[in-house]
Amino acid sequence: MNFFPRWGRALLLLALPFAAQAQNVGIGTTAPTQPLDVNGNLRVRGLSGTDTRLLQVDAAGNLSPAATLYPAAGTAAGPLTPAPASTTTGLNNPLVAVSGSLAVVLNRNAGTLSLYDMSNPSAPALRGTATGITNGVEVAVSGTTAAVLCNDTHANGIGLTKLYALGSGAPTLVNTLTPPAALSATNGGIAMTGTRLYAVYDRGGSSGYVYIYDLATPAAATLLGTGNSGCFTPQAVATAGTLVAVSSQYGGVAVLDVSNPAAPVVTGSTGCPAYNGGFDVPVALTTTTLCLLSIPNNSLLTYTLSAAGVPTLRHTYATGATPVSVALSGNLAYVASRGSNSLQVIDVSGASAVLRGTAALDASANNLALGNNLLLAANGSPANDLQAFVLNGPRSVTVAPDGTIGTTALPTSADYVQNQPATTQSGGFNLSNSGYLGSRLGIGTTAPVTRLDARNTGGSAFPATTGAAQSTGHFARFADGSGMVLDLGGNGGSGAWLQSTNVGGLGTNYPLLLNPNGGNVGINTGTTNAGRSLDIGSLSSPRPALLRLGAGNGSGVGRQWELGVQVNLGNLADITGENYDFVLRDATGGNTRLLVEYTTGNVGIGTSSPTQPLDVNGTVRLGTATAPGQVFTPTTGAHNLLAVAYGQVGLGAVVVSTSGNYTVAASGAGVYTVTFPASSGLSAVNFDANPVTVSIYGTSPGVATFTGGAGFITVRTFTLGGVPADFPFTFTAFAP
DSSP states (O other), rough: OSOOHHHHHHHHHHHSSSEEEEEEEEOOOSSSSSEEEEOOOOOOGGGGGSOOEEEOOOOOOEEEESSSSSSOOSSSSSSOOSSSEEEEEOOEEEEEEETTTTTEEEEEETTEEEHHHHHHHSSSSEEEEOOOOOOOOEEETTTTTTEEEEEEEEEEEEEEEEEEEESSSEEEEEEOOOOOSSOEEEEEEEEEEEEEEEEEETTTTTEEEEEEEOOOSSOOOOEEEEEESSSSEEEEEEEEEEEEEEEEEEEEEEEOOOOOOOOOOOEEEOOSSSSTTSSOOEEESSSEEEEEETTTTTTEEEEETTOOOOEEEEEEEEEESSEEEEEEETTEEEEEEEETTEEEEEEEESSSEEEEEEEEEOOOOOEEETTTTEEEEOOOOOEEEEEEEBBBEEEEEETTTOOEEEEEOOOTTTTTOOTTTOOOOOOOOOOOSOOOOOOOOEESSSSSSSSSOOOOOSOOOOOSSSSSOOOOEEEEEEEEESSEEEEEEGGGOEEEEEEEEEHHHHHHHOOOOOSTOOOEEESSSSSSSSOOOOOEOOOOOOOOOEEEEEEOOOOEEEEEEEEOOOSGGGOOSSSSOTTOOEEEOOOOOOTEEEEEOTTOOOOOEEEEOOOEEEEEESSSOOOOOOSSSSEETTTTEEEEOOEEEEEEGGGHHHHHHEEESSSSEETTTTEEEEEGGGGGTTTBGEEESSEEEEEOOOOOOOOEEEEEEBBEEEEEEEOSSOBBBOOEEEEEEEEO
């Protein structure tokens, strides 16, 4: 029975807490601005689950929770719609490149470059066409700049690159880049990213050349650097991050580090799996993955790239017949095969490749290009068309600042950081702008203990001394773009290390500067501020403050010395009685060579307990054997206290004992001549003006006198009655 008349039901509806205006429905608001405007939270009980998940929208607009962000191999739906959204015909042996929603098509046989707006893949809009392109062989685009590689003649030979500005009409030629050498573009390629252009040319009889340009202002492009392309007969080039991959007609790919564009460095090579029979060797690249096609073998080869850019084969996958182009986005590789007129979508992330989807291509495929949720296939004769495929993967719900709900393409593992504490993200991520972390960031750990906690679980080792791959002890790197890097690492109990080196050659090392603009450096100073340029040790720390210096020949022969303040505590309590003394120690031999006693200021040489201002345990030598030193006193000046020659001379000028720096000859009764040769250092000394003592020795009494001259002493001996006679004598000569 109907208890409510129609007017009653109308009144009930008006009492409900929502409003409808001009077909917009508002819940919790009387001024809805969207077809459904909710002032408050929205709950969909049918989407309930056990945890927080991304909400995805399929191609038909149906909402569902993402059970897992990265499906297991073989369970994912095809990532593209098999039927093309549109086909643009009337082209002429085309190649295509895409950036965002802009696609440029090089009609090689017609010498034209066309610009299409692909915002609506179902209805590409031609903006205009540039003409007059001679022998165009490759095309690339980034932002609003397109580049065409031409095998065209110029003053230096053949091979040049034309730059076009992209706008609302036809592409406009703004610059022509000609390499400064006779290089060929018959075999060559170009790639663009950001404002960088990478062009590779063939060079007869040797490896190709790579040219790196800055296109921030295309009309005034700047050549940043050139270098060896790493392979003969270069065919194609791809770029990602600071890496560039250059393929060879012989089937291999070289990887270059271009972080310093002025000096590109070859970091590794795939070798040459198979000669490609004169075809281009298609190559695609991300910062962690390299894909190339082996045309004779009908296969896709996927390589893992190390942090240093060294490729290691991950797996090989059988493609359609005559694969001619490959594009790579995240974990998915797109392969166009000319012989089978097919497009394959292959997941290359795992230990083995997995086919995710296929589509038919028109005959015959030339190349592929990836855009925003869009894949373009340029096909040559007989089709001569451009097919546009929509990438129809799930989309995530987005909420604008004003609360408006929309959708966007579901991020991949290469696009975002997964906010799932219990889930390990299998892929990488990119941060294209500034970011903020309010708490802690862990690298290599899920439990960071401070703002940035980077841990290396791969091993412990000192830094590598050769090659481009750092040791297993490496856990952090900082670079300035010139090729110089600062590496941090550790070797277990041997300690942590800091090494300034070259990114491509670890055998090249650079200075490490601490406070180059000023400021003190403290080592083991505890909580006390460093008071000098280098401040070692602390008054509140019972630890020695010793500076150790050492050198060796690399074969176990060397010496270590220590200089500093000793404390008899800790692991250096090996020197008794040296508390707080300043010491110079032979650490290898374990001996203290010099010590300054801290309470008295006494200096000890060869002793740890000096009792005098200068306490020498051993012989003191002033000067050298041939140039003796002098002893000075403040009152009398120089004292000739050092004997420079001495000896006992027997009868017949026989030397009984000697200082070894003279000769003696007898020339008559009681006449002896002592001569100092040049080697003695005394040959120029006038001994007639310097102290000399002579005396008779033995049991017979007698008298001895002397006279001297430059480098000699004449000794005469007499009886007590003054008669010349031979007597044995002793003499001592002192320094001037």
